[in-house]
Amino acid sequence: MYDGNQVLRFENKYKASDLGGLGVELKDRKGTGNYDKDRTQFNYSFVPLSTSTLQEQVYSKLKENKIYYNDGKNTNLLNGAIVTSGKEFFQSLGMKFKESDRTHQVGKDKSKPILVPDIKSDDDIPEKVKDFFKDSYNFLEKLVGKDNIIYAEVHYDEDTPHMHFYFMPIVNEVKRKIFETDSNGNIIYREGIDKKGNKKMYPVQKKDENGKNIFKTEKGKFLNCDQFWKALGGKTSYAKIQDDYNKYITEKGYKLFRGNIGDNKHHKTKAEKEIEDLNEQINEMKIEFEKNKKLNEIELQTAKELSEIDEKEILNPVKRKVVGYKDEDINNLIDYSKQIQKQNSNSKSVIKQKNVLIEELTDKIDNLQTENSKLKDGRAIKERDTKIYEQELTISKQKQVIKEKNSIIEKLETKVNEIQETFNNFKEKMFNFCDKICRALGHKIGIHFSKDDEINYDDMEYYANGVNRKYEKPEKDKSDDFEISM
DSSP: OOOOEEEEEHHHHHHHHHHHHHHHHHHOOOOSOOOOOOHTTTTTEOHHHHHHHHHHHHHHHHHHHHBOOOSSSSSSOOOEEEEEOOOOHHHHHTEEEEEEEEEEEETTTBBBOOOOOOOSGGGSSHHHHHHHHHHHHHHHHHHOOOOGGGEEEEOSSSSSSSEEEEOEEEEEEEEEEEEEBOTEEEEOEEEEEOTTTTTEEEBBBBOTTTTTOOHHHHEEEEOOHHHHHHHGGGGGGGHHHHHHHHHHHHHHOOEEEETTTTOOOOOOHHHHHHHHHHHHHHHHHHHHHHHHHHHHHHHHHHHHHHHHHHHHOOOOOOTTTTTTOOHHHHHHHHHHHHHHHHHHHHHHHHHHHHHHHHHHHHHHHHHHHHHHHHHHTHHHHHHHHHHHHHHHHHHHHHHHHEEEHHHHHHHHHHHHHHHHHHHHHHHHHHHHHHHHHHHHHHHHHTOOOOTTTTOOHHHHHHHHHHHHHHHHOOOOTTTOOOOOOO
16 A cells, blocks of 8 residues: 655756756745745755855856866756655655645646645654655765755745755766877868758768777766766666665655556656546546446346345235145245245345456456566567657657748748848948939039048938928028029
């Protein structure tokens, strides 16, 4: 019997641009969570933020430990993990919860009040809860290395207690590509096409006699997310960690359900998980309904048979006389016969009901044997690989769509550039034309410009307005008019 579900979730894509918002959430408790500031004081740190920001703490750690890293915008600087379980698990450890003013929006508890930890002092946090997070921290510390931990804190100020654990994926050696060089030691490049369809020069990687790429191994301290997880098992690393954690935490005395062993699913959103749980409950209800329906039909049939036995005339002493027996004896014989028939009918009913239960257990055993058979002959792995292939195919199609859209965007950008260039040429011609017109007007009104003189266009507009007023219609006030000699 389990007290709750195991929740150990990893995220390995925190880049430099992510650290600012993440740091504000962790330190200032601002973000998308439902934070109760009255409970924030009870949050407990295993490794606190000792600098002003999370970003500063990360780069300080890199510098202090002399860790080599690629300082690019796409570098995964930080990995994270969250440890928690459902409220029922923490209740089993002695923690009390109370109703909040918010309600569940989806799932089996829809419209019911959301329960939150009832904590008013440190004494309201059971020692077993503290020990659970301490044991979980020790497991993760051993997994990633104490020196690589950036931040680890237990939060009691949200709806469910949980631990945030952030670390740098550090490895002690990396594999570097070896490239082909010419006689002068310069790397040889070849022409290729990048993701946008543009031509690009790529260095040629050196290969051995079997045509495999050659690498060299470097020792030291390196920030390398890819090789960190490869060292832990690559694609199977997450599943293995889940198995190891469950074994470890079970030995510590906690009863957490691991989930379907062999699954390597990505973390689902909260809404998706609740929908999945709801669908599982619906399927269980359907199975239970069918079982109860069969049992009910048996009950109805039994009741009908018993009723027919009561109404049936086995021997009617009024209509028939049995030689040698009194009427009372005959009536007793009739009642006894009816009781025997009722017992037989009830026995048949019990047998039918047990058969229904046996069928249910048989189905469960068949399902377990099927799953076991799949694991043995590799069908489960094949099915998983098929799903992965389908997902990769979908991603490939999406990439193709993106590539086509990028091509359209590039064409539009080229068109925009052409229009911009045409406009700039037109603007330059108009400027030259205006400049010539203004110089010509100046010459006519007696203002002569040299090639190097800068023309004041506001003044020339004033003179032009005067000329226009003179020739368009007479004006009473001709103070601005002047003669132009031809």
